[in-house]
Amino acid sequence: MNPSFSVLPQRFVIARLEPNTDLPSAVLASPDFFSITRTGDELSIVCAEGVATGSTRVDGPWRAIKVQGPFAFDQTGILASFLDPLAAAGVGIFAISTFDTDFILVKSENLDKAVDALKEAGHQLLGE
Template sequence: MNQSFSVLTQRFAIAQLEPSADVPSAVLASPGFMSITRTDDELSIVCAEDAATGLNRVDNGWRAIKVHGPFAFDQTGVLASFLDPLAAASIGIFAVSTFDTDYILVKSDNLEPAVKALKEAGHQHLEG
C-alpha cells in the first residue's frame, strides 16, 4: 500500500500536563497543526514549539510527516505501511490520527532518515 506524504515546515513540541489542567491559551492560539488529547491519566498536547514555552513537561524538536488522506475508517494498514519502515530504520515516532488522515512525528534529527526510509518503502514524498 503506497501513499503520498509531505513534511510540515513547523517544529513541534509534545507536552504532558495533569489530566485536569486547562489547555494553555498559547496552545489554543498557535497556528497550524496541533493535537490535544485528554485522558483519565494525562493531558497530552502537540503544538508549535513556541506555544509550549513554560509548560512543565515538554519534549521539543519534533517534525511532522502528514500522510495524505482521506482514508475510510474501514481501510486497514495505512499507518502500519508507514510505521513498519520507520521501525526497521530504528526511528521512534509519535502518531496522531484525525478524521481524514494520520500524522507521524519524528525527532528533527531523524527527519532525513525517516523520509529516506519511507521513499524506499514506495511512498511518494510530495515536497513544498
C-alpha cells in the same frame, strides 16, 4: 497501495501536563497544527515550538509527516505501511490520527532518515 506524504515545515514539541490542567490559551490561539488529548492520567499537547510555555515536561523538537488522505475508516494497513519501515530504520515515532488522515512525528534529527526509509518503502514525498 503506497500513499504519498508531505513534511510540515514547523518544528513541534510534545508537552505533558496534569489531567486537570486548563487548556493553555496560547495553544488554542495557535494558527499552526496542534493536537490536544486528555485522559484520566494526563493532558498531552502537540504544538509548534515556543507555544507550550509553562509546561513542566516538554520533549522536542519534532517534525510532522502528513500521510496524504483522506482514507475511509474501513481501509486497513495504511498507518502500518508507514510505521513498519520507520521501525525497521530505528526511527521512533509519535502518531496522531484525525478523521481524514494520520500524522507521524519523528525527532527532528531523524527526519532525513525517516524520509529515506519511507521512500525506500515505495511512498512518494510530495514536491519531489
